[in-house]
Amino acid sequence: MSILLNENTRVIVQGITGRIGSVQTKWMLEYGTNVVGGVTPGKGGSIVENLPVFDSVEEAVKETGATASVFFVPAAFVLDAFLETVDAGVEFIVVVPEHIPVHDVLKMRDYAIKNNVFALGPTTPGILVPGKGKMGIMPASLFAPGRIGVISRSGTLSYEFAGILSEKNVGQSTVIGMGADPVVLSNLPDILELFEADQETDAVIIVGEVGGEQEEKAAEYIADNMSKPVAAYIAGRFSPQGKRMGHAGAIIRGSAGTVDGKCNALNAAGVAVLTSPVDAADWAVENSSS
Amino acid sequence: MRLHEYEGADAFESRGIPVPRRGVAETAEDAIGIAEEIGYPVVLKAQVLVGGRGLAGGIKTASSPEELGKLSEALFRAKIKDLPVRKIMISELADIDRELYAGVTIDGFSGKPVIVISTEGGVNIEETARTSPEKIASVHVDDRHGFYPYQARAVFRRLGLPQRLIPPCVDAVVKLYNVFKSYEALIAEINPLAILKNGSVVALDAVLEIDDSALYRVKDMLPRHQEEVENPLEQKGKEIGVTYVDLDGDIGLISSGAGLGMASMDIIGQKLRPGNFLETGGGITEELLYKCMDLVMMKKGLRGLFINIYGGINPIHEGARGIARYIKEKSVTIPVVAKALGNHQEETWEILKSGGVHVVTAAATETAVDKLVELVERK
Numbered sequence: 035m036s037i038l039l040n041e042n043t044r045v046i047v048q049g050i051t052g053r054i055g056s057v058q059t060k061w062m063l064e065y066g067t068n069v070v071g072g073v074t075p076g077k078g079g080s081i082v083e084n085l086p087v088f089d090s091v092e093e094a095v096k097e098t099g100a101t102a103s104v105f106f107v108p109a110a111f112v113l114d115a116f117l118e119t120v121d122a123g124v125e126f127i128v129v130v131p132e133h134i135p136v137h138d139v140l141k142m143r144d145y146a147i148k149n150n151v152f153a154l155g156p157t158t159p160g161i162l163v164p165g166k167g168k169m170g171i172m173p174a175s176l177f178a179p180g181r182i183g184v185i186s187r188s189g190t191l192s193y194e195f196a197g198i199l200s201e202k203n204v205g206q207s208t209v210i211g212m213g214a215d216p217v218v219l220s221n222l223p224d225i226l227e228l229f230e231a232d233q234e235t236d237a238v239i240i241v242g243e244v245g246g247e248q249e250e251k252a253a254e255y256i257a258d259n260m261s262k263p264v265a266a267y268i269a270g271r272f273s274p275q276g277k278r279m280g281h282a283g284a285i286i287r288g289s290a291g292t293v294d295g296k297c298n299a300l301n302a303a304g305v306a307v308l309t310s311p312v313d314a315a316d317w318a319v320e321n322s323s324s
Numbered sequence: 325m326r327l328h329e330y331e332g333a334d335a336f337e338s339r340g341i342p343v344p345r346r347g348v349a350e351t352a353e354d355a356i357g358i359a360e361e362i363g364y365p366v367v368l369k370a371q372v373l374v375g376g377r378g379l380a381g382g383i384k385t386a387s388s389p390e391e392l393g394k395l396s397e398a399l400f401r402a403k404i405k406d407l408p409v410r411k412i413m414i415s416e417l418a419d420i421d422r423e424l425y426a427g428v429t430i431d432g433f434s435g436k437p438v439i440v441i442s443t444e445g446g447v448n449i450e451e452t453a454r455t456s457p458e459k460i461a462s463v464h465v466d467d468r469h470g471f472y473p474y475q476a477r478a479v480f481r482r483l484g485l486p487q488r489l490i491p492p493c494v495d496a497v498v499k500l501y502n503v504f505k506s507y508e509a510l511i512a513e514i515n516p517l518a519i520l521k522n523g524s525v526v527a528l529d530a531v532l533e534i535d536d537s538a539l540y541r542v543k544d545m546l547p548r549h550q551e552e553v554e555n556p557l558e559q560k561g562k563e564i565g566v567t568y569v570d571l572d573g574d575i576g577l578i579s580s581g582a583g584l585g586m587a588s589m590d591i592i593g594q595k596l597r598p599g600n601f602l603e604t605g606g607g608i609t610e611e612l613l614y615k616c617m618d619l620v621m622m623k624k625g626l627r628g629l630f631i632n633i634y635g636g637i638n639p640i641h642e643g644a645r646g647i648a649r650y651i652k653e654k655s656v657t658i659p660v661v662a663k664a665l666g667n668h669q670e671e672t673w674e675i676l677k678s679g680g681v682h683v684v685t686a687a688a689t690e691t692a693v694d695k696l697v698e699l700v701e702r703k
Binding site for chain 1 (some may be wrong): 375425431432433436437438440442449450462467468505508510511513535536537540541569571580581582583586587589591598601606634636666667669686687688689690
């Protein structure tokens with residue numbers, strides 16, 4: 035089993051009639067994803083890529099049996115659509131759009147946790163399970179089936195790592211973009227837990243970046259709970275620091291957030307810290323069982 | 325978007341937080357006029373968006389019109405941490421007995437607002453957090469219910485604030501949370517939250533940073549705000565809708581994602597010096613990349629240009645046309661190396677090559693940077 039998505043998962047696309055939503059639907063179908071319909075309020079009854087379009091998520095779920103949804107909804111409408119999707123009983127939601135107000139994300143995250151919904155994003159390329167399907171915008175040609183799990187905060191770096199691994203014939207079990215926003219719907223340890231339990235994953239690569247404390251919390255989780263080998267790359271060593279004004283973040287987080295702080299925490303948890311993305315392939319070869 | 329102190333103070337005041345009497349001066353004459361209404365002595369505070377402004381000489385006190393005139397003229401000529409001073413806030417001098425700290429921000433990992441309070445505020449607040457953590461307390465807020473006075477009272481009691489000071493401080497912090505919520509802030513902070521000798525409480529600074537993604541919902545509450553980006557190249561980046569950061573080096577960079585851009589800088593930085601960071605986000609068009617080329621090439625003395633883009637949501641073949649067109653029209657002579665992978669990659673490569681770009685088709689950014697290093701050093 036891959037995690038969160040497989041060839042049987044019934045997927046709907048929200049915002050399917052939009053310019054991006056319709057093109058990405060075509061590519062998801064071409065990759066073999068079991069897309070069963072779409073939702074755009076006001077466009078119910080139309081057809082996109084031979085798929086039925088519904089006015090509401092409730093209707094789409096009732097008619098298609100969908101359990102997963104991927105969003106190509108304009109940022110200003112995402113909160114509304116997200117709450118609707120949780121209420122409709124969808125179990126897994128991928129929120130691709132960027133520029134969603136963070137106070138909206140707080141509400142979405144809270145509602146998803148309360149209702150036991152697993153969600154990725156915002157600002158995520160989504161999830162791709164090589165050879166089985168994808169929800170989101172990942173360019174399929176860079177991925178190959180295999181046994182390495184990849185989790186990335188950055189969308190484009192998830193492509194970079196998949197490309198580097200595939201070029202060296204190291205396939206991936208599942209590749210996940212967790213979202214690049216300061217608040218995301220699922221945290222790094224939540225996703226690591228799924229990979230730890232997944233029988234098709236031998237080892238996991240974390241692609242992190244400067245800022246926040248996802249990697250530090252992941253280090254705690256790994257030290258206490260993970261048996262599989264984990265490697266990590268942290269981008270941003272040469273990035274300029276912004277002109278910081280407020281203190282509240284620094285006060286509650288202490289040294290968390292810096293590249294060195296993250297690398298030290300991961301190192302102490304037994305994680306192999308990679309100095310360059312290109313080192314991922316050799317590490318993955320050494321840590322694959324087959 | 326970070327508001328200036330005087331704008332933040334207006335927002336705080338509109339939500340009932342006590343702030344000092346004040347005015348904003350753009351000339352020394354303005355300053356003297358404002359001080360006449362407030363009464364001497366007054367405080368001069370340079371309105372620049374940097375932390376540590378006081379220690380950098382941006383805050384002064386004046387007791388007479390002569391002194392105020394001299395100090396404000398000097399301040400208007402000065403630079404505070406490299407930023408010019410266009411406005412000075414003139415405010416009444418508070419008779420401070422004690423300085424506290426109160427801030428509200430978002431704890432990204434827990435996904436909740438967090439209130440941070442210290443009984444020792446002022447310029448050394450971060451030092452206090454390190455050396456005397458017992459003087460700092462924080463409380464996470466359940467966003468569904470909001471933040472109530474009993475929660476603030478508990479924090480101040482825990483920190484040992486005398487009972488008579490608790491009610492006005494609680495009032496200020498609850499109102500600060502309301503500012504944070506209603507302005508969709510990333511951070512709302514009062515440092516110092518001053519207790520005056522007469523026992524009243526005043527916010528002597530106002531930090532308010534608003535979530536750019538929510539600006540369309542709160543802009544009616546804001547002053548006619550012109551965000552001042554001091555660097556002309558960074559200003560141009562804002563205008564065309566990309567993130568551009570000016571750096572000291574001489575290698576240009578265009579990337580289609582922040583993480584990819586950061587990793588590219590890390591790799592370039594091992595052998596060469598990045599001259600900028602540029603990230604397009606998910607909106608690539610032919611026109612946008614033409615403008616990105618124009619922006620990056622505005623920097624004098626570039627020795628090479630590195631392009632790192634992925635076709636996921638971005639139509640990179642369209643972007644490639646903008647790059648190739650720019651190179652032809654402007655006869656670019658420095659080496660341009662591109663790594664472009666994903667949807668429409670073959671078409672993208674053809675277009676880029678026709679524009680004279682060195683295309684690297686390997687998966688790793690490192691390989692492409694090696695090519696750039698080779699070309700730059702050969703020149």
